[in-house]
């Protein structure tokens with residue numbers, strides 16, 4: 783197994799890079815998706831969220847109202863810490879299980895664990911390489927407003943709910959600059975893939 787930890791600020795292009803690595807043959811494990819799975823109806827994490835935030839954060843079908851919960855936690859560090867304390871242990875456990883499963887299925891797999899809060903949540907899986915996607919704050923805010931329909935205040939609250947780029951760059955083995963064209967992001971990602979293939983051939 784070759785395990786890549788892929789992180790970066792919101793809307794910095796993690797999914798774009800992860801998709802490209804997947805196209806090259808990597809296994810992609812996405813923490814945002816796992817964070818959705820662990821709060822499906824009937825899970826202990828969803829019950830804990832309702833106990834903490836009330837059933838106003840549920841939709842009429844019993845599933846989590848993500849918009850409502852988002853309004854409660856982005857911009858309120860205490861509420862966010864409470865949510866993180868419920869969701870992160872469950873994501874940590876599930877991700878460890880899925881990484882182990884991918885390795886069991888293919889001991890030579892290159893696995894990309896795409897995790898926005900690698901720094902914030904002190905994720906300490908045994909990464910061979912930590913890759914950080916990096917775009918300036920104004921680009922992140924602009925993408926959140928133009929592509930995801932947030933208003934500028936909400937967009938800034940989401941960016942501010944995360945560590946700044948300096949903290950992520952401090953733990954990066956490889957930085958992908960995602961402030962240019964998509965083609966520039968892709969060519970850096972292709973170069974990264976070649977580096978990994980060469981590194982593994984030397985092992």
Ligand SMILES: CC(C)(COP(=O)(O)OP(=O)(O)OC[C@H]1O[C@@H](n2cnc3c(N)ncnc32)[C@H](O)[C@@H]1O)[C@@H](O)C(=O)NCCC(=O)NCCS
Nearest residue numbers: 791792813814817848851852855866869873898899943944
């Ligand atoms: C608050 C929730 C319900 C909002 O859901 P929504 O569908 O609007 O956003 P989504 O989950 O797709 O997240 C989008 C992006 O927001 C950022 N983000 C999400 N949660 C957090 C958080 N707790 N702290 C900082 N940034 C976060 C990430 O960059 C993520 O990629 C949801 O984000 C959530 O449950 N968050 C807590 C779990 C978590 O930390 N997930 C992130 C990775 S494990």
Ligand SMILES: Nc1ncnc2c1ncn2[C@@H]1O[C@H](COP(=O)(O)OP(=O)(O)OP(=O)(O)O)[C@@H](O)[C@H]1O
Nearest residue numbers: 791792793794795796797798960961962963964967
């Ligand atoms: N040079 C670039 N590199 C990457 N993405 C870019 C670039 N230019 C524009 N984009 C756009 O920016 C957006 C980045 O979104 P993406 O989902 O990849 O980010 P993310 O870091 O995974 O976000 P999140 O933290 O919300 O999961 C995409 O819509 C992408 O098309």
